[in-house]
Amino acid sequence: MLVDHNFLSDEDFVTPLRTTDVISKEDLSTINSSDDALDGTQRRNVRPLISSSKGTKETSAMLGESFSAPLKSQRRPVTQKELDRALEMSKSFKSTFPFTTLAMRDSYCYHHFQLNLPFYFAKEHMSKVNMKMTLWDPEGRPWTVAYLYYRRRASLRSGWNKFSFANNLESGDVCIFELIKPDEMRVHIFRVLDQVTPLIRFNPRNK
Numbered sequence: 001m002l003v004d005h006n007f008l009s010d011e012d013f014v015t016p017l018r019t020t021d022v023i024s025k026e027d028l029s030t031i032n033s034s035d036d037a038l039d040g041t042q043r044r045n046v047r048p049l050i051s052s053s054k055g056t057k058e059t060s061a062m063l064g065e066s067f068s069a070p071l072k073s074q075r076r077p078v079t080q081k082e083l084d085r086a087l088e089m090s091k092s093f094k095s096t097f098p099f100t101t102l103a104m105r106d107s108y109c110y111h112h113f114q115l116n117l118p119f120y121f122a123k124e125h126m127s128k129v130n131m132k133m134t135l136w137d138p139e140g141r142p143w144t145v146a147y148l149y150y151r152r153r154a155s156l157r158s159g160w161n162k163f164s165f166a167n168n169l170e171s172g173d174v175c176i177f178e179l180i181k182p183d184e185m186r187v188h189i190f191r192v193l194d195q196v197t198p199l200i201r202f203n204p205r206n207k
Contacts, residue, residue, distance in 0.1 A: 069202065070110060070201075070202040071110045071165065071199040071201060074197045075197040078172060085192070086103075086191060089174070089190045090188075093188060095178050097178050097179055098179045099177060099178040100117065100177050101177075102117075102118075102174070102176075104169050104171055104172060104173045108169070109169040109170060109199075113157075113160050113161035113164060115156040118154075119154055122149060126149070126154065126182070127149060129149060130146070130147065130148050130149060131146075133185060134184045135185050135186075136185070136187065138167070138188065143159060143162060143163040145163060167187075168196050168199060170192065173191050
């Protein structure tokens with residue numbers, strides 16, 4: 001993945017504003033996306049994370065890397081019917097902005113904390129350079145994350161772990177990423193279970 005010699009640590013851009021893996025096709029958990037595009041005026045004032053340079057080796061297993069301690073789910077086992085229900089609820093979402101819908105998987109919310117965006121969505125609607133982005137959660141809180149774009153890969157990295165943990169995202173939950181500005185997304189969450197059970201830090205010695 002992206003390898004850049006100007007390494008940025010997790011502390012560079014993971015805090016909320018108010019206060020490593022290669023991405024494969026199998027990793028793309030896309031369910032739906034809109035065909036609406038941003039107009040030209042919305043594509044201005046993008047905040048570059050780091051200038052991309054052709055000829056560099058894969059730019060980023062390190063850039064934006066933010067592996068934190070794995071998390072462990074405490075919720076009860078869920079049924080396929082409950083998983084399907086979350087997806088069905090998300091289908092009612094409408095917006096004039098471009099959006100894409102993703103079902104959370106273990107590597108998005110329990111370990112690794114790398115959210116893989118559908119490449120076709122990123123190519124059509126998003127920046128073609130690495131940059132900082134703001135995610136607005138359902139409570140209206142802004143979080144800074146690293147957006148990485150390279151070849152046929154697009155992902156959210158450093159900072160995503162804190163967003164995911166703060167919003168208690170679990171595998172199977174469905175999130176809609178609504179691109180309201182070139183460097184801002186509003187995230188809508190459709191949970192598998194309405195009752196939220198806090199995640200805990202995983203200790204391999206206490207499996």
